[in-house]
Amino acid sequence: MVSIALGLLIPFLGTVIGSAFVFMMRNGMSDHVQKSLLGFASGVMVAASVWSLIIPSIEMCDDMGKWSVLPAAVGFLLGVFFLLLIDDLTPHLHIGTNKPEGPRSHLSRTAMLSLAVTIHNLPEGMAVGVVFAGAEQGSAGISIASALAVSLGIAIQNIPEGAIISMPMCAAGNSKWRSFMIGSMSGIVEPLGGLLVVLLASAITPVLPYMLAFAAGAMLYVVIEELIPEASSGEHSNFSTIGFAIGFVLMMILDVVMG
Numbered sequence: 001m002v003s004i005a006l007g008l009l010i011p012f013l014g015t016v017i018g019s020a021f022v023f024m025m026r027n028g029m030s031d032h033v034q035k036s037l038l039g040f041a042s043g044v045m046v047a048a049s050v051w052s053l054i055i056p057s058i059e060m061c062d063d064m065g066k067w068s069v070l071p072a073a074v075g076f077l078l079g080v081f082f083l084l085l086i087d088d089l090t091p092h093l094h095i096g097t098n099k100p101e102g103p104r105s106h107l108s109r110t111a112m113l114s115l116a117v118t119i120h121n122l123p124e125g126m127a128v129g130v131v132f133a134g135a136e137q138g139s140a141g142i143s144i145a146s147a148l149a150v151s152l153g154i155a156i157q158n159i160p161e162g163a164i165i166s167m168p169m170c171a172a173g174n175s176k177w178r179s180f181m182i183g184s185m186s187g188i189v190e191p192l193g194g195l196l197v198v199l200l201a202s203a204i205t206p207v208l209p210y211m212l213a214f215a216a217g218a219m220l221y222v223v224i225e226e227l228i229p230e231a232s233s234g235e236h237s238n239f240s241t242i243g244f245a246i247g248f249v250l251m252m253i254l255d256v257v258m259g
Contacts, residue, residue, distance in 0.1 A: 003144050004132050004198060007151040008191040011128055014155030015121075015187030018162020022170050022179045032239045037160030038231035039240030042223045043247025044157035045124075051255040052131055052150045053216035056142055057209040075210035079217025083123065087225070090115055117165055117186035120226065123218030124154050125190035129197030130211045136198065137205050149258035153251040158187060 054072055061068035091105035091112055100112055131150045134142040166183030170176055197204070197211070204211055231240030 003148065004136070007132055007144075007148050008128060008194040008198070010148075010151045011124060011154045011158050011190045011194075012187045014158030015162040015190070016184045018159035018164075019166040019180050019183030021163040022166040022176050022183070031234070032236040034164060035231050035236050035240040036243040037164060038227050039243025039245075040247035041157045041161055041243075042227045042231060042240075043244040043249075044153050044251045045219045045223050045227070045247075046244075047248045047251035047255070048127065048150055048153050049216035049219050051252055052146065052153075053127060053212045053219075056131075056134065057212035057216075060209045060212075071209040072213040075213030076217035076220075078210070079123070079214040079219075080221045082214070083119070083218045083221040083225075086119055086122070090119060117161075117183075118189050120161070120222050121187055121189045122193060123215055123222060124158075125193030126197060126211075127215040127219055128154060128190065129194030130204075130208070130215050132194065132198050133200075133204060134208055134212065137208065145258045146255065149254040152258075153254050154190075156250070157247065158190075162187065 054076065057072040057075065058068050061071050064070065089103065091100055091103055105112075128147075128151050131142055131147040132144075135144045135147040162183050165186055166179040169182060170179040174182070228240075231237065231243070
């Protein structure tokens with residue numbers, strides 16, 4: 001149980017560490033560094049989706065023969081459409097843009113930036129929770145070590161994400177402490193969402209293959225809809241490509257070695 005609690009908190013710690021960069025860098029984050037970090041985050045999330053979520057989802061349904069891919073396909077699409085729905089129903093503002101998305105509201109710019117980050121962090125928390133739920137049930141050969149690899153990989157991805165949140169907020173006029181707190185708290189949804197999934201582990205066992213793929217679909221929605229477009233726009237897009245490759249390989253190695 002201690003390992004599960006630790007695993008749920010590790011990604012949040014990554015966000016806190018990344019948000020603390022606001023105290024260390026005076027002139028903000030350069031464009032090529034930001035794009036490298038966005039690419040790295042994308043690579044980690046893609047690798048985690050494939051190696052730690054989709055493949056175990058298919059392996060859990062081996063007894064279905066050639067139809068073993070069906071639960072993964074259904075769960076994946078549900079995850080994508082769920083994030084699409086949340087994106088449409090939640091007023092939010094992405095970093096680097098001035099045009100809010102979702103329904104019109106009177107929320108402040110800071111509040112809408114925070115909501116955008118929360119939308120990003122939701123599938124990551126679900127992913128950590130569902131792999132620990134699978135490990136707890138002994139399903140599809142998912143071990144605690146493999147679940148910790150996912151948690152550690154997302155924590156590494158959260159470090160640049162925390163910096164990408166807090167530093168632009170500071171540059172926009174918020175104090176360093178305010179930027180740090182908002183950046184840090186944007187990650188609190190991850191352990192909370194993961195804990196809820198773990199607590200419901202026994203109830204979700206029959207649909208665990210769908211849940212694994214659901215988390216993968218939600219994570220890849222974030223990557224394709226937000227991270228990659230931001231990383232590839234303008235100059236220095238080659239830095240994001242290099243960052244993606246490094247993030248993908250690191251997460252793949254973590255999953256295989258610790259799994």
